[in-house]
Amino acid sequence: MFARLPETGAEAVVVAIDGADFEARAGDSVAAALLASGRLASRATPVSGAPRGPFCLMGVCFDCLITIDGVPNQRACMVEVAPGMRIDTQQGAPPLGTGAA
Amino acid sequence: MKTCDVAVIGAGPAGLVAATTATSLGLSATVFDESASPGGQIYRAVTTTPVRRPELLGVDYWHGANLVRPFRASGAEYLPATTVWAAARGAEAFDLGVSGGRPGTRIGGTFAARTLLVATGAIERPLPFPGWTLPGVMTAGAVQGLLKSSALVPAGRVVLAGSGPLLWQVAWQLASAGxxxxxxxxxxxxxxxxxxxxxxxxxMFSTYLARGLELIRAVRRRTDVVEHVAELQARGDGRVESVRFAVDGEWTEVPADLVVISHGVVPNVHLPAALGCGLEWNPDQSAFQPVADAWGGTTEEGVYVAGDVAGIAGAQAAEARGRLAALAIANALGRIDAARRDALAAPAQRALATALRGRRFLDALYRPSPEFLRPRGAVPVCRCEEVTADAAREAVRDGAVTLHALKSATRCGMGPCQGRSCLATAAELLADELGADCAALAPPSIRFPLRPVTLAEVAAWPSRADAEACVVRGE
Known part of the structure; x- marks a missing residue:
């Protein structure tokens, strides 16, 4: 539940979040784009499957782990959006052999 | 591989001033910053913010631009979106393992530095309460960062909880933004x-006093403030939907779409700890901090700390400590003699004394209550491995009587955040169960890499003869 202040002056950057186009802004982190799109959760934990979302937004807590352009477990708060970026929320522990930790 | 005189890790007020000072004395400095632009958390995005109404962020925020300008002109090398995930002392210099902020996308390789100036700042004090892991519960710093970097503000029903200057500052900024x-x-x-x-x-002589009271009064005029909240719960199915809180044993529940929490900040000590710097428990601030002298010199030769990583003292103190550490480094590297160091240090020492006025009052007033510091029950203490307070307490009673043993027994601190979110709480629970003082605990053992890295990043780390000798190779 976040809203953009009017007249920010930042350019639009279109990304795909779980397959749906979303207009983020230049300078947004992936986490900011996710929250701006109305989503609070970025993943389900590998331990219990509990939903988690951005918490600290400064790279400390690792709760906003998300798949970016096919690479899983990226800190959404530490990566800036780029045009055409594919952002996919994660569900629990990934199957073995799907990419980097 | 080139070797710089000083590697500055972090580009908040301490790191910026340290790098500017070091280069002004003829030292070569490289600044490694995990953020995309300089300023640290306090001055986050100060040169890039899309917020068009400067008054929303407050005058203190814009002061950050006064630090970035001379830094940019200083000639110090600046590497944004870059993480230092390892450091090792070599014969001549420290080797740093460095990567782009996005694992696997850019291997920065290794850098070498004759001295290290750790200015990694603070992290928000993680205080567990039931429901604090639900999506929609976020820290005050997180919400403030969204405003600064992206001009995003909370919408819907917003509840702030906790105590301390940051809570009021964020409340004021949000209220000002409507x-x-x-x-x-x-x-x-x-x-x-x-x-x-x-x-x-x-x-009474603190520069924070007048400003702080003004913020608190402004927020109180516009918002319902509940005092002496002793217990807190966030509730909801898949995301936060309400907050329950108790005052004098009486519970109230209010609907909430976003819960913003703040209980102050603690030093971000992982890098100095992994470098072998001694840590000590600061009882006034309930947190570990590096053992350091008045210049920021740690127990490890060539490793200095400045800013809030050296103990929480705020942004003004961070500038002074950044300058003092840079002067000490210039002296240690033979660039200036002790007399010149001391002469140059005098204004910074006075500024530091001024900035520290009133800190003990703030520490005493805003120290979290024992009930918050030392939780019980099924509340997750370690967010990554989902270790509950009760599980941690039980492990201590079963014989895990050190932080290290507690980690081995429960995985508390073994997840991707590597204990940043649970270290302070683990220490409190351990001390509570042992009936000991936190100051009596052996500090945590922190090891590189400082964040999860790919095998490709590890492979880029230069191997040394002594390390290779440790490996038994099959025929």
Missing amino acids: VAIDRVLETIPRGRLAEAMRHAPGF
């Missing part, structure tokens, strides 16, 4: 103000 805050739940226990008053004379 956000309707449903409640501010302040967790200062009854009687605490009277206790803190013995430090009040120092605070």
